[in-house]
Amino acid sequence: MKDLLEERDAWSMANCSIARTLEIVGNRTALLIMREAFFGTRRFDDFAKRVGISEPAAAARLKELTAAGLLERVPYQEPGQRTRYAYQLTQKGRDFRTVIVALRQWGDAWATDEQGPPVVVRHEHCGAPVHAVLRCDDGHDVPIGDSFVDAGPGLIRVSPDSP
Amino acid sequence: MKDLLEERDAWSMANCSIARTLEIVGNRTALLIMREAFFGTRRFDDFAKRVGISEPAAAARLKELTAAGLLERVPYQEPGQRTRYAYQLTQKGRDFRTVIVALRQWGDAWATDEQGPPVVVRHEHCGAPVHAVLRCDDGHDVPIGDSFVDAGPGLIRVSPDSP
DNA sequence: CAGCTGACTTACGATTACATAAGTCAGCTG
DNA sequence: CAGCTGACTTATGTAATCGTAAGTCAGCTG
Structure with a gap:
């Protein structure tokens, strides 16, 4: 195991992917709306x-969620009804399925x-x-403890005392 | 694809696993603290x-997070220092890794x-x-769209008009 | 035993996230 | 063209979340 703690304080988390993700879905209701979208809900009142x-x-x-591009408003028309708008998952939104x-x-x-659980995905x-399971690009399953955190291309190092 | 939308309004989400999970970690800072715990952070000030x-x-x-059982306070002592407490991931907390x-x-x-991303898990x-990938119990990879939602053992059906 | 330090707590104000209740608005129906 | 309906918006109040600033408290150090 690499000793990442040593260096941790030198990392800037300004561009952390998790923090950025949570700026969009970092509250309870946003995640529950995403749950509903994966159940197939499309209409405002139903959400x-x-x-x-x-x-x-x-x-x-x-x-x-629409502004962030996870959902898109698409027009639809039921017979004998006027045109309405539905909220549909985009590719960006569908890709969120792993989190849900x-x-x-x-x-x-x-x-x-x-x-037991109320619903099961099959x-x-x-x-x-x-x-949802963790797997590496070489195809190995990765049990808990068998992974380490490495610097990525976007890592910004700062002096320990700067904000 | 099963037509789950038809029946959706009859489901009670009172015991939804996602809703229960989000009562514990359904805010931005709780999830960021879990991120830090997986980076190896243990001490109050560092968090x-x-x-x-x-x-x-x-x-x-x-x-x-400690009350919910994802973290536990464990005593530790550095040489020449008094006993202090660290926040350590429990099994329940480590199992949250897939979400992070x-x-x-x-x-x-x-x-x-x-x-690009600041950190990479290897x-x-x-x-x-x-x-994180989706896989079924028979060992198949499950691409987007190749799954459906089924009733689980804990599903509670309610009449459409009841709260 | 005075001082320091890590680990918090308390007090207070600002901001955000919600609910309830009511209103708007477009366009099909009768 | 009055009424209805789905899809919202506006107004108002409350609760939760967050930051700043300051205080507490235990126990090693000198």
Whole structure:
């Protein structure tokens, strides 16, 4: 294991990917709206009702997620109805699926009651439950403890005393 | 693809694993503290400084994460120093690693600048970058779109008009 | 035993995130 | 063209979250 702690204080986290991600989805309701989007919810009222939040809260989150490019407003028209707008996952939003699966998986394992989880994600072709796992680019599974943190191309080093 | 939208309004999300998870880590700073814990940070002041939050905020989050069982306070003593307490990941906390990796991975892909990500997680044995991927229990990789949501053992169905 | 240090807590104000209630607005229906 | 409906917005109040500044407290050091 490389000794990363030694050098940790010299890292600037100004461009941390996690921090940037959390500026978009770093609150409870935004993540629950993403959950609903993966369930297939598309319409404004359904988001508010199914997530269990007020309409102003739903409007604010949907606006933020749309501005951030995870959702897009697309027009649709039901027969005999006027044109309305639905909130649909973009590629950027669909790619967030791993986070949602990982969150549910942790909750299933550590925060569920006796009855077990309410929903299960299954593989379309074989029906087996789907899990998020860690794997390296060489194809090895990576159990807990078998990884280390390395400097990336965007790492900014600062003197220990500067902000 | 099963038509889950039809039935969605009959689901109660009272015991949703994601919602329960987000009651613990559903704010920005709690997730950033978990990031730091995976970097190897253990001490109070280091959490506050490296996450970039105030001491009261760090104290509140660390207390919540400890109460929830993701971290534990363990005594330690440096030579010539008095006994102090460090915040260490528990098994419950270590199991959260998949979420942190998934969040960083999404940020690396969608919220990074030209310089690239600041840090990279690598496999201890081969050095290759580690990713979070979705896989089913039969061992198949599950690309986006090749999964569906099924009822789990804990699913509670309610009449459409009840709260 | 006075001073220092790490690990917090307390006090207070600002900001953000929510809920409730009500209003708006477009456009199809009757 | 009045009414209805889905999709919002506005107004207002509360609770949670955060920062700044200051204080506490235990126990090693000199």
